[in-house]
Structure formats: structure tokens, C-alpha cells
Amino acid sequence: xxxxxxxxxxxxxHTPETILSETDRLIKEGRxxxxxxxxxxxxxATVDNVLKPYADLENRQAALTNQLSFYQHxxxxxxxxxxxxxxxxxxxxxxIESGLREDVFKVVHKVFEDIEKNPDLAKEPETKRFIExxxxxxxxxxxxxxxxxxxxxxxxxxKLAELSxxxxxxxxxxxxxxxxxxxxxxGVPADVVSQFEKVEDKYKMTFKYPDLFPxxxxxxxxxxxKAAFIGDQNKAPENADILIEAVKLRAQLAKLxxxxxxxxxxxxxxxAKTPETVMTFLTDLKGKxxxxxxxxxELLKKLKxxxxxxxxxxxxxxYYVWDHRxxxxxxxxxxxxxxxxxxxxxFPMQNTIQKMLSIYETIFNLKFVEIxxxxxxxxxxxxxxxxxxxxxxxxxxxxxxxxxxxxxxxSRPGKYGHAANFGLAPGYTDEKTGIRVYPSTSLVCNFTRDxxxxxxLLKHDxxxxxxxxxxxxIHDLLGKTRYSRFSGTSVHWDFVxxxxxxxxxxxxxxxxxxxxxxxxxxxxxxxDSLIGSLTRSKNVNGALFNLRQLHFGLxxxxxxxxxxxxxxMYKLWNDTREKVALVSNGGVNTKGxxxxxxxxxxxxxxxxxxxxxxxxxxxxxxxKFKKDPLNVKSGLEYRDKILARGGSGEELDxxxxxxxxxxxxxxxxxxxxxxx
Numbered sequence: 001x002x003x004x005x006x007x008x009x010x011x012x013x014h015t016p017e018t019i020l021s022e023t024d025r026l027i028k029e030g031r032x033x034x035x036x037x038x039x040x041x042x043x044x045a046t047v048d049n050v051l052k053p054y055a056d057l058e059n060r061q062a063a064l065t066n067q068l069s070f071y072q073h074x075x076x077x078x079x080x081x082x083x084x085x086x087x088x089x090x091x092x093x094x095x096i097e098s099g100l101r102e103d104v105f106k107v108v109h110k111v112f113e114d115i116e117k118n119p120d121l122a123k124e125p126e127t128k129r130f131i132e133x134x135x136x137x138x139x140x141x142x143x144x145x146x147x148x149x150x151x152x153x154x155x156x157x158x159k160l161a162e163l164s165x166x167x168x169x170x171x172x173x174x175x176x177x178x179x180x181x182x183x184x185x186x187g188v189p190a191d192v193v194s195q196f197e198k199v200e201d202k203y204k205m206t207f208k209y210p211d212l213f214p215x216x217x218x219x220x221x222x223x224x225x226k227a228a229f230i231g232d233q234n235k236a237p238e239n240a241d242i243l244i245e246a247v248k249l250r251a252q253l254a255k256l257x258x259x260x261x262x263x264x265x266x267x268x269x270x271x272a273k274t275p276e277t278v279m280t281f282l283t284d285l286k287g288k289x290x291x292x293x294x295x296x297x298e299l300l301k302k303l304k305x306x307x308x309x310x311x312x313x314x315x316x317x318x319y320y321v322w323d324h325r326x327x328x329x330x331x332x333x334x335x336x337x338x339x340x341x342x343x344x345x346x347f348p349m350q351n352t353i354q355k356m357l358s359i360y361e362t363i364f365n366l367k368f369v370e371i372x373x374x375x376x377x378x379x380x381x382x383x384x385x386x387x388x389x390x391x392x393x394x395x396x397x398x399x400x401x402x403x404x405x406x407x408x409x410x411s412r413p414g415k416y417g418h419a420a421n422f423g424l425a426p427g428y429t430d431e432k433t434g435i436r437v438y439p440s441t442s443l444v445c446n447f448t449r450d451x452x453x454x455x456x457l458l459k460h461d462x463x464x465x466x467x468x469x470x471x472x473x474i475h476d477l478l479g480k481t482r483y484s485r486f487s488g489t490s491v492h493w494d495f496v497x498x499x500x501x502x503x504x505x506x507x508x509x510x511x512x513x514x515x516x517x518x519x520x521x522x523x524x525x526x527x528d529s530l531i532g533s534l535t536r537s538k539n540v541n542g543a544l545f546n547l548r549q550l551h552f553g554l555x556x557x558x559x560x561x562x563x564x565x566x567x568x569m570y571k572l573w574n575d576t577r578e579k580v581a582l583v584s585n586g587g588v589n590t591k592g593x594x595x596x597x598x599x600x601x602x603x604x605x606x607x608x609x610x611x612x613x614x615x616x617x618x619x620x621x622x623x624k625f626k627k628d629p630l631n632v633k634s635g636l637e638y639r640d641k642i643l644a645r646g647g648s649g650e651e652l653d654x655x656x657x658x659x660x661x662x663x664x665x666x667x668x669x670x671x672x673x674x675x676x
Contacts, residue, residue: 005377005389005401006401006436006438007401007437007438008377009371009377009379009387009389009404009440010063010067010379010404010424010425010440011379012067012379012380012381013379014067014068014071014080015080016077016079016080016082016083017083019068019071019080019083019084019086019087020083020086020087020090022064022068022087023068023086023087023090023091024090026061026064026065026068026091027090027091027094029057029061030057030061030094030098031094031098033053033054033057034098034101034104036053037050037053037054037104037107037108038101038103038104038107040107042106042107042110045107045110045111045114046111046114046121047111047115047121047122047123047127047131050107050108050111051108051111051127051130051131051134052431054108054134055130055431055483055485056430056431056432058483058484058485059426059428059430059431059437059483059484062425062426062428062484063424063425063426063440065091066422066423066424066425067424067425068084068087068088068091069084069087069088069091070084070422070424070442071083071084071381072084072085072088072168072169072172073172073415073416073422073444074381074382074408074415074416074442074444075381075382075414076381076382076412076413076414078414081172081173081414085165085169088165089161089162089165092158092161092162092164092165093158093161096154096157096158096161097154099137099138099141100141100142100143100150100153100154102143102150104138105135105138105143108131108134108135108138109135109138111131112131112132112134112135115128115131124482125648125649126481126482126483126486126648127482129486129648129649130483130485130486133485136269140257140265140268140269141153141157141257142256142257145256145257149256152256153253153256153257156249156252156253156256157253159249160246160249160250160253163242163245163246163249163600164246164600164601166242167239167242167243167246167597167600168597168600168601170236170238170239170242171235171236171239171417171595171597172414172415172416172417173414174207174235174236174417175206175413176206176207176231176235176236177204177205177206177207177231178204178205178227178228178231179199179202179203179204179205180202180203180205180215180224180227181201181202181203182201182203183221184219184221184223184224185203185215185219185224186219186220186221187218187219187220187221188214188215188218188219189214189218189341191451191453191454192210192211192214192218192448194451195210195211195448195449195451196211205228207231207232207235207417208411208417208446209411209417209418209419209446210411210446210447210448212228212232213325215228216228216229216322216325216326217325217326217329217340218326218329219326220311222313222320222322222323222326225322225323225325225326226320226322226586226588228322229321229322230322230588230590232592232595233590233591233592233595234590234591234592234594235594235595236594236595237591237594238594239591239594239595239600240569240570240591240593240594242594242600243569243593243594243596243599243600244567244569246599246600246604247262247559247560247562247565247567247569248564248565248566249565250262250560250565250604251560251562251563251564251565252564252565253265260563261275261560261561261562261563262560262561262565262604262605263275263278263557263560263561263605264561266560266604266605266606267605269492270492270493270494270606270609271492271494271495271612271651271652272494272608272612275557275561275605278557278605278608278612279557279561281608281611281612282550282553282554282557282608282611285546285550285611286547286550286554286580288669288672288674289543289546289547289550289672289674290543290547290582292542292543292672292673292674293543293544293547293582294582295543296540296541296542296543296544297319297544297582297583299331300319300323300324300327300328300331300541300544301317301319303327303330303331303334304316304319304323304327305317307327307330318584318586319582319583319584320583320584320585320586321577321581321583321584321585321586322586323583324544324583328540328541331540331541332537332540335540336533336534336536336537336540337529337530337533338530338533338534338537340459340460340461342530343459343460343526343530343534344457344458344459344460345457345519345520345521346517346518346519346520346524346525346526346530347457347458347459347460347462347463347516347517348454348455348456348457348458348518348520349409349447349450349455349456349457349458350455350456351518351520352458352463352466352516352517352518353407353466355515355516355517355518356463356466356467356470356516357388358515359506359512359515359516359630360470360474362630362632362635363629363630363631363632363634363635363636363638363639364392364474364478364635364636364639364643365392365393365394365632365635365636365639366390366391366392366393366402366474367390367391367392367393367399368388368389368390368405369388369389369390369391370386370387370388371387371388371389377389380406381408382408382412384408384409384410385406385407385408386406386407386409387404387405387406387407388404388405388406388407389401389404390402390403390404390405390477392478394636401438402438402439402477402478403425403427403438403439403440403441403476403477404425404438404439404440404441405440405441405442405443405473405477406424406440406441406442406443407442407443407445408442408443408444408445409443409445409446409447410445410446410447410448410449410456411446411447415444415446416444417446418446418597419443419444419445419446419465419466419468419469420443420444420469421441421442421443421444421469421470421472421473421476421489422441422442422444423439423441423472423476423487423488423489424439424440424441424442425437425438425439425440425441426439426476426479426484426485426487426488426490427439427477427479427480427481427484427487427488428481428482428483428484428487429482439476439477439479439487439488441472441473441476441477441488442473443466443469443470443473445465445466445469447462454520455520457520460507460534463507463516464504464507467500467503467504467506467507468500468501468503468504469500470503471499471500471501471502471503471504472489472496472499472500474499474643475488475489475499475500475643476488476489478639478643478644479643479644479645479646480644480645480646481645481646481647481648482648483648485647486646486647486648487646487647488643488646489646490646490647491646491647491651492647492651493602493603493606493609494606494608494609494612494613495609495613495616495651496609496613497609497610497613497614497617498613498614498616498617498620498651499617499642499643501610501613501614501617501618502616502617502618502620502621504617505617505618505621505625505626505629506629508534508535508538509535509629510528510531510535511629511630512629512630513525513526513531513534513535514526514531539671539672539673542672542673543672543673544581544582544583546611546672547580547581547582548581549610549611550580550581550611551576551577551580551581552596552598552607553607553608553610553611554576554580555572555573555576555593556598556599556603556604556605556606556607556608557605557608558572558576559572559599559604559605560604560605561605569593570589570591571589573590573591573592573593574589574590614668614671615663615665615668616651616655616663618667618668618670618671619655619659619663619664619665619666619667619668620638620642620655620658620659621667622666622667622670622671623659623667624637624638624658624659637658638658641654641657641658642654642655642658
């Protein structure tokens with residue numbers, strides 16, 4: 001089946017030189033189109049000579065633009081990563097320049113006005129939405145403002161783009177670490193410690209997740225956990241000043257564009273619409289969660305008191321932020337008999353991923369065909385990357401190609417350090433030929449590698465993470481829109497997490513856990529006793545988890561509702577954690593906001609979206625899937641009414657269509673333990 005794909009995969013053979021030459025070529029093409037549209041007389045501007053060429057170039061360039069910018073996150077070559085970062089900077093600079101072309105805007109706006117008067121000119125709703133979005137984009141860039149103001153807007157946008165890239169590069173290229181002795185690592189699983197590089201008689205713990213998290217979860221020495229946490233919070237120290245500067249520049253930009261603050265500017269183009277709506281949502285949730293969180297905290301403090309006494313350590317009534325993963329893990333083991341290491345034995349990575357794909361195959365009628373490295377189609381940026389051709393098999397006789405999926409699963413120097421989905425090539429219908437062009441998408445993760453004794457074993461939370469990111473990937477692949485602008489995950493930013501959060505629920509279902517698991521030695525599925533322990537633990541300390549999310553969300557909103565951006569960020573970051581997340585900083589102020597990548601990566605005044613979209617995710621799961629997660633009828637309905645539409649319409653309309661009513665927060669509050 002893979003050999004019959006109607007479209008070849010992306011080619012990953014760019015050099016540092018060709019990355020930059022291709023970037024220049026694409027920008028030259030873009031500038032030429034701007035000049036072409038600007039030259040059209042207003043009374044001659046039409047859908048055919050303005051909108052179609054605009055959409056056609058955007059469609060054709062999207063894949064290569066994404067690809068050239070993507071190398072900075074994954075290439076094993078530092079030279080390639082550097083060129084990719086430069087390419088990204090050039091694309092951003094040109095996007096700002098192009099978005100401020102008043103001569104182009106006048107022509108686009110004329111077509112927009114004509115369609116507003118006569119919607120039939122657009123011929124279909126998606127085309128009407130396209131011109132509305134393009135016109136709105138120019139307006140939000142300040143077109144219509146005096147030339148002097150537009151020049152200042154351009155200067156601020158370019159500076160912010162440069163800061164964003166610098167921030168990301170500092171994290172991606174970060175090689176900081178702390179050295180710990182064997183005694184300091186007491187309690188950390190031996191197979192984790194064995195993967196640490198040794199420096200004389202000490203072990204190097206980097207701040208990559210496969211190193212950091214096991215130390216925070218298992219190191220019995222509180223000073224070790226403290227050192228690991230503070231080290232991670234203070235990594236890439238130059239980023240603290242970058243974010244401080246960015247927040248000030250954003251405030252200035254918002255004022256120039258006629259908004260009270262940057263949050264008002266951002267949310268004007270989101271589902272939530274206003275900062276007041278977001279703050280009402282977050283503060284209401286904080287009030288509902290606080291008492292639950294305080295009760296959870298008391299139980300954890302008792303556990304800590306008993307632990308210190310047992311270890312003959314000095315009593316300490318405080319519950320520090322670096323205590324939490326450790327005592328949460330201990331509580332799961334002692335009170336719920338959840339042994340993460342034991343459970344991980346049932347989730348060998350390769351086998352788990354295959355079974356995970358089989359679940360997506362079942363509910364969405366898909367088929368994943370791996371393209372192995374002995375195939376002519378195999379082409380990736382690193383020889384460890386897995387590549388799949390994905391098919392829709394509603395009609396078994398004539399499968400429909402969907403696109404290409406890549407998995408880059410292990411940590412390496414210079415690689416993106418978290419877990420994320422990167423949309424590489426959006427899907428669309430070619431404006432000139434009418435032929436479908438298929439998407440490509442990649443999951444970038446940092447799981448441990450196989451050792452000589454055992455395969456890579458996924459902790460249950462890593463299984464959840466993978467399920468989440470694959471949800472984004474499937475959204476990318478199953479979007480079926482005319483324009484690349486609306487493909488897959490190109491939805492409102494406060495809806496984009498919903499499909500992934502919805503699918504996380506599957507990782508807690510008894511029947512799904514049976515299907516996913518297979519012990520790496522015996523091949524037996526998880527026994528009922530372990531599944532029972534695991535599922536009972538789902539919402540243990542859930543209020544504290546969500547209060548931590550509220551710390552991030554409220555910190556973000558405080559930064560971006562500031563009139564001038566003059567915020568004491570150190571105080572805000574550390575104080576908000578103690579007040580909202582209920583954990584002590586131990587008198588240590590850190591600059592953890594300097595590694596809060598979301599705030600320089602598109603989530604500025606948007607982090608609330610993780611909680612906001614949970615409302616919709618839980619409503620769908622409880623209504624359509626909770627009784628039977630593998631219900632194919634519900635799966636296909638969800639696939640076609642939510643995923644396939646991408647950003648081509650309004651998400652609330654999708655939800656009402658799927659649910660048969662307007663969405664509500666009942667399931668969300670029940671899941672949080674706030675209501676029955």
C-alpha cells in the first residue's frame with residue numbers, strides 16, 4: 001500500500017547553503033506576488049485575480065517554509081540548525097514586511113468589500129472565510145494607521161520575532177547540567193542513572209526530561225531534588241531578560257494598534273474574545289479548586305512528615321515545589337499501589353506505539369503503513385526517525401491516502417527538548433488543477449533509548465503524552481480543507497489542544513489499557529489489579545495539578561494585561577506560584593519564566609487555552625465515548641465533524657453539530673472533582 005502513495009514524501013536533503021538559498025527564493029516569490037496584486041486597479045480586483053493567486057502561493061509555499069524552519073529543532077547538524085534558525089528569522093521578517101503592505105491591503109480590502117455585499121462572489125463558505133481572515137490579518141497589523149505609526153509597528157514586530165527565535169534557540173541548544181554523586185542519586189532507578197554520562201566519580205544530569213523527571217520523582221535526598229529543580233528553573237538565564245523585554249514591546253505594540261493591552265489584542269482573534277472572559281474563567285476555577293487543593297496538600301504534608309521521620313531527617317512543615325513530584329509519586333505507590341517503574345514494564349515503547357496506532361486505526365478507520373529504511377520512499381532528517389504512510393479505509397477496496405507521519409522519539413544534542421507535534425506540510429486542494437495535496441506531520445519526543453538489558457519502557461504519563469501529541473498529528477492528517485490556511489490544527493488557538501486532551505482520556509480506560517499493554521518479557525497485558533490501582537489514581541492531587549496550570553495561566557495573563565509591560569516578573573512568577581499553586585519556593589526566587597517556552601512560542605496571553613479547551617474535550621468524551629471508547633460510529637462522527645473541518649468554520653458550530661446541543665462544562669467540573 002505504501003508504495004502506491006499518490007504523492008512522494010518530503011525530501012530531507014537540505015544543506016546549510018540550500019536552506020538559505022531556498023528561503024531567499026520563496027521570499028522573492030512572495031514579494032513578486034505582493035507587487036502583482038498591488039498593481040491591480042481597484043475596480044478590476046476580483047476573486048480570480050487577487051484571492052486565488054494569493055491562496056495558491058500560500059498553499060504551494062507552506063510545506064517548504066515549514067520544513068526549512070523545522071530543521072532548527074531536529075537536525076543533528078549544528079550548521080543546519082543555525083541556517084534553519086536564520087531562515088526562520090528571514091521568513092518572519094518578510095511576513096511582517098508583507099503584512100504591512102498598504103498597497104496590497106487596499107486591493108484585498110476591495111475584494112473583501114465586494115464579497116460582503118455579494119457573498120455569491122466567493123462561491124463557497126471557505127473562500128469567504130479565507131478573504132475575511134486575510135483582510136482581518138491586515139487590519140490587525142495596523143493598516144489604516146498613519147505611515148509613521150506603521151513603521152513603528154513593523155519595527156516592534158521584527159524585534160519581537162528576533163527575540164522569539166533567540167529564546168527558542170537558547171533552549172534548544174542548551175547543554176547545562178549539574179553533577180551529582182551516586183549517594184546524591186539514591187532512590188533514582190538504576191537504569192536511569194546508567195544512562196547518565198560520568199564525569200570522574202560523578203554523574204551528569206542534564207535538564208532534558210528523561211534525566212530531570214526521574215531525579216525529581218525518586219531522589220530520596222531533598223537537597224538533590226532542590227538542586228535539580230532550581231538548576232532547571234534557572235537554565236538559559238539570558239532568556240529571562242528576553243521575556244522581560246518582549247512583554248514591554250508587546251504592550252507598546254498593542255497600544256499602537258489601538259488596544260488597551262496585548263491580551264486584548266490577542267484575544268480579539270480567539271474563541272474567548274476578551275481578557276475579562278478569560279480572567280472570569282480562571283479566577284472562578286481557582287476559587288473552586290482551592291479548598292480541594294488545600295486538602296490534597298495536607299495529605300502530602302503528612303506523608304512528608306512521616307518520610308522525614310523514617311529517614312531521621314530534620315522535621316520540616318513546609319511543602320516545597322521540589323517536593324511535589326517526589327511525594328506525589330510516593331503517594332501513588334503507598335496509597336494506590338501504583339508503582340510507575342513496574343507499570344512501565346508493560347509499556348515497551350515500540351510495542352506500545354504500534355498498539356496505540358491500532359487504536360487510532362479502529363476509531364478513525366485508518367491504516368498506518370511504516371515506510372522502512374530499505375524503501376525508496378524512506379526519507380527523513382535522522383536515521384532514527386520512523387516514517388509512516390497513512391490511509392483512510394472507509395472503503396476497504398479503495399483506501400484513500402491521508403498523508404505522511406514521522407516519529408522522532410529520542411533525545412540528542414541540540415534537539416527540541418520537550419514533546420511536541422510539528423505540522424510540516426498542510427493539506428489543501430490545488431487551485432489550478434483541483435488535485436488534492438496531502439499533509440505531513442511529525443511528533444518530536446525525548447524518550448529513553450533501549451539498553452542492552454531491556455527496551456525503552458514508557459512511564460504511564462509518557463504514554464499519555466504520546467497519545468496527546470499523536471492527537472495533534474492525527475488532527476493535522478485528517479483535516480480536509482480547500483486552503484492550507486485552515487488545514488488540520490489551524491483552528492483558534494484556544495481550541496487547538498482540545499482533540500489531544502480528548503484522546504488523553506483513552507489512556508485511563510480499563511479496556512484500552514489492556515489493549516495497549518504488553519510486558520516486555522512475558523508479553524502479558526497489565527493485570528486487573530494494576531489497572532485498578534492506576535485508574536483510581538487518575539485524579540489524585542488533581543486540584544494541585546490544575547492549580548499549577550492556573551499559576552502558569554494567571555502569570556501569563558498578568559504579564560499581558562499590563563498597560564505598559566513594566567512588571568516585576570521575578571516577584572510575579574515566584575509569588576503567584578506560592579499563592580495559586582500552594583507550594584513553597586523555600587525562599588528561593590528562580591527565573592523559571594525564562595524556560596516557559598509557550599510565552600515566546602505563540603501562547604502569549606494564550607496559556608489559559610489548555611484549561612479552556614478541556615471543557616470541550618471532556619464534554620465530547622463523556623457524551624460520546626466514555627461508555628465505549630472504541631465506538632467506531634462515534635469515532636467517525638468526531639473525525640468528520642471536528643477533525644476534518646480544521647479551521648474552515650467556527651468551532652462552537654462543530655461542537656453543537658457533534659453533541660446535538662451547545663457544549664457545557666458539566667463533564668469538565670465532574671472530572672476535576674468539583675461536582676458529582
